[in-house]
Amino acid sequence: MLAFLAPNLQLNSVLDLAVDQLRPAGIRGLLLDLDCTLKDYHAETVPERVLAWVDQMRSAGLRLCLLSNGKPRRIERFSKTLGMPFVAKAFKPLPFGCYRGLRTLALPADQTAVVGDQLFADVLAGRLAGLFTVLVRPTSPAEPWFTRLKRPLERFVLRCLNARQQRVPQTVHT
Ligand SMILES: [Mg+2]
Incomplete structure (x- = not known):
């Protein structure tokens, strides 16, 4: 069960995601x-370096598409x-937003x-929909309370997954 949650890639930032890591898969x-x-949770703009990465x-x-649990009016602006x-309104971790x-x-x-x-939102939704999954570290610690509640369990599961991975060394699961 735990292995099902294992992301294919874990990175510090979306900026570390390179095409070379995606093409082989x-x-x-x-x-x-x-x-x-x-972007940070409360930020009204996307940083220049992220815009450059998107380009x-x-x-x-x-091909790129935003996938967010946020409300349409706000997400449309971004x-x-x-x-x-x-x-x-993707309702991650349910997979239906991924299908859309x-x-x-x-x-x-x-x-x-x-x-x-x-x-427990992005990776789980992606796994349920059969997608390749990339987990990045949150850009900032400022998050809504319902997300902060999930972080301790998330850290625990990641520690277990990473300990398991160290026993079987590999960087990309397929
Ligand atoms: Mg998020």
Whole structure:
């Protein structure tokens, strides 16, 4: 059960995600979480370096879509800034938002990655939908209370997963 939650990749930041890590896995599209993944939770703008990273991904031919549990009006505003479509009210960790994202990208699950900062939302939703999963560290510790509640359990599960991984050394699970 625990192994089911294991993300394919764990990175410090979305900025560390490179096309070279995705191509070997056949990934052609990304479903991107917004809050604490592309920007701080309370931030009204996306940092320049993240906008540059988005451009880089797009130039490499990857299809991009926001995938957020946030309300449509707020997510739509960021989707315009980022120049990509969006799925709001995704209800992660349920997989249905991922399915909507796949339809938006017009890609199958096995060619798409979900990228986010929460094991029990982004990664679990991606795993349930059969996607490649990338877990990044949250951009800032400022988070809503319901997210903070999940963090201790998340840290515990990640420690268990990483300890297990160290016994069987490998960086990318497929
Ligand atoms: Mg998030």
